[in-house]
Amino acid sequence: MTISKVSIASILLCLLLLNLTEAAHQVESTKAAASSTSAKIDCDAACAARCQLASRQRLCHRACGTCCARCSCVPPGTSGNRDVCPCYATMTTHGGRLKCP
Known part of the structure; x- marks a missing residue:
């Protein structure tokens, strides 16, 4: 029973890290898209x-x-x-x- 609790906790931790990494990637891609579309012209x-x-x-x-x-x-x-x-x-x-x- 103890091994299953540890494995569930590690799986949840991995999912959390994966979610945080994906969110950071989306923020970076949104910033890049915003800077390219709002290019200022004279x-x-x-x-x-x-x-x-x-x-x-x-x-x-x-x-x-x-x-x-x-x-x-x-x-x-x-x-x-x-x-x-x-x-x-x-x-x-x-x-x-x-x-x-």
Whole structure:
């Protein structure tokens, strides 16, 4: 009877250690994923490039800056390429029009 109690205790201890190791691994992978997805970009430079041909530069730059801050992404080029940044491409105004230039 004593041997079975010791073996049960050691099994429980092993399971506890395994659970703690797995939890630590999940925390590390969550931190790594969060740091890679929240990569900061230079919104001013990206929006300056995006709005360089716009007829209303200030309006374009302001809207682009808002979209960039929320999405951390600006499509390349002066127009189009919206498939590169889905968040940027689908953001709308209160009136339902596309917000991002």
